[in-house]
Amino acid sequence: MNSIHRLRRPLVILLVVILLTGIAAVYVATRIYWRPLVTEAAFETAYAAGDRAGVVDLYQLALEERNQAPEGSERQIQADAVADLVEKTIASEAASRFDKIANGAVLSADDRDFFTIFDTLSTNALLDAFVAYTYKYLSGSYSDEEMRHMLDETLQIDVVYQTYGRVENEHDAMIAARPKIAEAEALMAASSWLDATRKWEQLQNDRSMSHFTLGYIEARAEEARENLLSETIRNVSFLLEQQKYYSARELLNVILPIFPYDAELLNFNVEADAHLPKSFSTWDLPVDHIAVRPLIADAEKAFAGNRYAEANDRFLLLAGEFQAMLKALYDNGYVLVSDDAFITAGGKFKAFSIPEGKKPLVLVFDSFHFAATRSLAGTIDRLVLDGEDGVTGALIGDDGAVQPIKDGDAVSILEAFIRDYPDFSFNGAKATIAVTGQYGLFGYVLNPAQAILKNEQRAMNGMAPVLLNDEQIEAERTDAKAVADRLRLMGYQFASNTYGDLNLPDVTVDAIREDDQLFKAVLGPFLGELRTFSYPGGRHVNTVSEKTSLLVQLGYSRLLAHGTIAYFAYGDGYTHMDMNLAGGDALRNPTATRFDRYFDTSRIIDYAKRP
Structure with a gap:
């Protein structure tokens, strides 16, 4: 009997527990679902x-x-x-x-x-x-x-x-910190991320800063670093795309100590080093400049006895001669550089680095226009996009059809040569293109006045007019802009050869100023701000201070003229540089024109095609 009672008691307890659990569950359910x-x-x-x-x-x-x-x-x-x-x-x-x-x-x-x-x-x-x-x-x-x-x-x-x-007790320290912080904030406002990063780092190490102030400085320092890293990645990536490997490495040498473990920057550094020579030398002498006008693509047309045949023979190169010239320059140790390498924005010369054993050379595509008279010189009619991220020359038929051609213009020939001999271009240097404005841009008409001038020239030379309506002129402007943008991405720089092909020694200061205003109004939207000025015909005014001062005021710090040696002259805010014009005269008279210092011209000139 007692054993039965002993069994009942745990059972009762278990039943009570189950009952209470059920009541709790109902309570929770009621709380959740019934309220x-x-x-x-x-x-x-x-x-x-x-x-x-x-x-x-x-x-x-x-x-x-x-x-x-x-x-x-x-x-x-x-x-x-x-x-x-x-x-x-x-x-x-x-x-x-x-x-x-x-x-x-x-x-x-x-x-x-x-x-x-x-x-x-x-x-x-x-x-x-x-x-x-x-x-x-x-x-x-x-x-x-x-x-x-x-x-x-x-x-x-x-x-x-x-x-x-605690900030109340730090207020005086904050007051003292504000002028220092203002210096860093000014750099931030100017997007000078490198200088801002350095300034914030300096403030982080300033022991006079209060705890709360340091929190602010650290937050702003991190913001500056993030912007600096993003900016550097963009800039280095762009430099590498333009094959400016030396500039990329120079920038990385400055930035990598700040981000020593950033994988993307380290990879960029490996890529830049892979394309650079092992050693460099410093060049502190004047730099040779060679000027080349639009090339003769059709020799038969250029020397067919028209009134421009003699000038064509004297001042222009055949496309094949230009190809041979590039190879001779390369074989003789020349390497292309940009004026940016040795002329500052303020027009001052500076020593610069070049690959060991090389001689620097600037290539200038001078008097670069495609007026109707150039057509009689057998040149191309315009530059066009080649569909392969490049630019090439093209001829325009009597029916207006545009026919791209290879190896008929200096741009496509230079590009092909650099693809075969990439070390000929140091730091992505290509050529400076000096544009004469009144004839349009790269063979395209930019406004009705240029269309009229073009047809006047065509009429003078017995050629049929090319009639363009407003819509067609707008299409020409679009195409010209596309070519200009592509050339810039390819590493070419632009220069002014004046709008109206002025002979600067014979015109007034006011005429020069008005011409430049017209040049910038018409071609500025396509070419951007220019720092280089090429004297039309190479005729300089370096001894006329009033005119050179005006050119400097107009924004030109690099003045190019014709000469036969690597001659530099320095003025207030500018450097005058002579460039040697490559043409028939230069190839036939290498001693007088000093072209014999570049190569053996007898191996370049094509007597079979010239008169």
Whole structure:
């Protein structure tokens, strides 16, 4: 009997436990499923009525329901939406109230009540706002008086005081730091990321900085570093695309110590080194310049007995001669460089690095235009995109059809040569193209006045007119812009050869100024800002200070004329450089023209095709 009683007691206890568990489950289920659904409307009603305690209760209910409802259920989703709405609304109002106080309002009793009741919900917004205004003060865009008011009022809020009360004691240190910070901020405003990064690093090591100020400096330093890295990646990538490997490595040498473990920069450095010679030398002498006018692609046409045949023979090269000239220059140790390598933006000469054992050379495509008279010289009629990220010459038939041709122009020939002999171009150097404006750009008409001039020239030479309406001229402008942009990407630079093909020794200063204004108005949108000026016909005014001073005022710091030696002359804000014109005269008279120092001209001139 006793044993039966002993068995019943645990059973009763078990039944009680089961009963209580069931009651608890029913209670929870009742709490979750039988109570009214917490809604956004209920919150909005309580919030609009100013029932702050009611808002807190609704928020607590929403949190409880979000945690207890089955995952993904409608009730959980609804509760989550209500909790999110409450948090965002209270945070927004907290920030708004802080803004008013920071901008001159006094902390009111209602503000105190709001921040007390919604202490948890408003904490992040308050602390973020406090940091934002203190950083605004450090940056110089918030006055000392405003900062003092903000501290006096907002540090009365418990959570702000508990977190940032020390800032009141750091105020004097902040005042002392602001002028130093202003220097760094000026660099940031100018997007001078490298200098800004260095300045912020200097301030990070300044022991006079307070704890809060250091937080601001570190945040701004990181922003500067991020911008510097992004800018460097863009710039180095562009330099490598343009085969400017030396410039890329120079930039990386400056930046890699700041980001020594950045994989992308390290890969860039490997790529640049792979294309550079092992050793360099410093060049501090004048640099040879060779000028080449548009090439004769059709010798039969150029020397057919027209009135330009003699000039064509004297001053122009055949396309094949240009090809042979490039190979001879390469074999004799010349390497193409850009004027940018040794002439500063202010027109001063500077020594520069070149591959060991090489001689620098600047190539200038001079008097670069395709007037109707050039057609009689057997040149191409225009430059066109070649469909392979390059540019080539083209002929225009009597029916207006454009026919691209290979190896008939200096650009496509030079590009082909550099593909075969990439080390002929140092640091991506190609050629400077000196444009004469009145004849259009690269064979394209840019305005009605140029169309009229073109047809006048065609009529003088017995050629049929080319009639272009406004829509067709606009299409020509579009094509000209595309060619200019592509040439720039390929590494070519542009120069002014004047708009009207002026003979500068014979014209007035006012005429030069007016011509340049026209050049920039018509060709500026296509060529951009230019620093190089090529005297038409090579006839310089280096001894006429009034005219050279004007050219400098107009933005030209590199002045190119004709001569037979590597001659440089220096003036206030400019360097005058002579360039040797390659043509029939130069090839036939190598001693007089000093072309014999470049190569054996007898191996270049094509007597079979010349008169």
